[in-house]
Amino acid sequence: MSKSGREEDVGSSSSQSMVEKTLEVAKASVFGERKEKEMKKETRLGISAKKDEDFPSWYSQVCRFGELITLSDTKGLYILEPSATKIWNTLRSYMDAELEKLGGVEEKKFPMLIKRDSLEKEKDHIEGFKPEVAWVTRAGEHDLPTPYALRPTSETIIYPYFKNRIRTHRDLPMKVNQWVNVVRWEVSDPIPLIRGREFDWQEGHSAFATKEEADEEVLEVLNIYSRVYEDLLAVPVIKGRKSDKEKFAGADYTTSAEAFIPTTGRGVQAATSHCLGQNFAKMFEIAFEDKEVKRDKKGKIIKPLVWQNSWGVSTRSIGVMAMTHGDDKGLVLPPKVARYQVVVVPVPFKGADTKRISQECQAVKTTLQGAGVRAIVDERDNYACGWKYADWEMKGVPLRIELGPRDLEKNQVRxxxxxxxxxxxxxxxxLVEKVKDLLEVIQRDLYDDAKRKLEESIQKVETWDEFKEALRQKKLVLAPWCDEVEVENDVKENSKGENEAGAKTLCTPFEQPELREDTLCFASGKPAKKWTYWGRSY
Structure with a gap:
């Protein structure tokens, strides 16, 4: 026995070597999709890939071994494990409370199947989703008279409902929200929780009498999404407006919260809030009788069209969190969303009173739970303490409490x-006061660390050569731009690298640096109109 009397001190070197043994992981596609027979070879504990050296494999292992997801039999479809569902349900509770404050938002649930003629009613809208739409064409042994789309998004099934429910100005504003799953059949390699073929999301839709009301809500909802990421997930985001090329299909404009992964130098669209203008109102004839009735020359009442928004966030948020905070040991969970905030591990050794140690561990758990802390005791007796430590580190539990004979003597815990x-x-x-304080500190420290890394990743440039060098260094590039789609396309094409997609606009931030009158676009040499974030993205 070591001087400290703690079993983990005796076995730390052996458990460490065990954790770092290489997993027998077959090479697969970009983000480590494994066939079931290959997964059966993965029998040893630990993350074998390094975050800085092989990010795709590292991320795939973190999601699976950290027990966020399990791969299903179908590529691109994932099973959310309890840790992930806890995070998603926490986000849902927070969002529901925020939407309640927003006022007038009613939760509903709309069908998943959408008739083809409904989906194709708004031409630009369907063109944006056409490559990813999954169709149902048969029922039993019979072909359906018309194909049905598995919803990629719900505008075209919700807006006929709006048309039927909105009659006069008294019916406005109308705001609905739903928590559902959607299907987008990605043709490229799926990435767990970031780009899958089916995922859960929150989807809101609203209709207003005036453009001013719609514009105001767009930013109100975007701010809610920003708080979801920053306050709950401890992930800093940049708020801004998408370019016309990158906006939601059929929208007047799109605002977004953008995250950035410094390790890979890639941006992630974290959440979006769209102003749809009157585009869908025209297609679906959503009009209302105004307070001040106006008539045409024939005496017929003129009904103005509504102004609409849509907004959403998805389980992609969980993936962004994992990418941002995870390390070579596995997940690192922010306390506010962790399924378990504390794990209590008994530390017995030969000759110790194991029954008493177990009872005291349960007492610690009960005390913490009584104070509102989510805690669990790991009483698995077929694993050594070192193995348990590594296992819970991999799962990202914010705090570990160890309790052994020496701790009992001193009435303390580690x-x-x-x-x-x-x-x-x-x-x-x-203990209770210390644990609560530590959970708050960890939540704050995770955000501060991620914020610092984000700020260090931002590179301000003004020339094409500076832009290319910043991309090479995996930076989030802030550059002056002339706001022309042709230039945007050229940048994407000319910035392609070997096995690397070209850079695109991520967003034009609301907080704009000073733009001198003589500032030129970094790519075209034309007068610049704005500062815009560029980068490669997921």
Missing amino acids: VVRRDTRVKMDVLRVD
């Missing part, structure tokens, strides 16, 4: 932070 691995001994009488 507390270990997942994010920094800092250890400290805490008296039992101070």
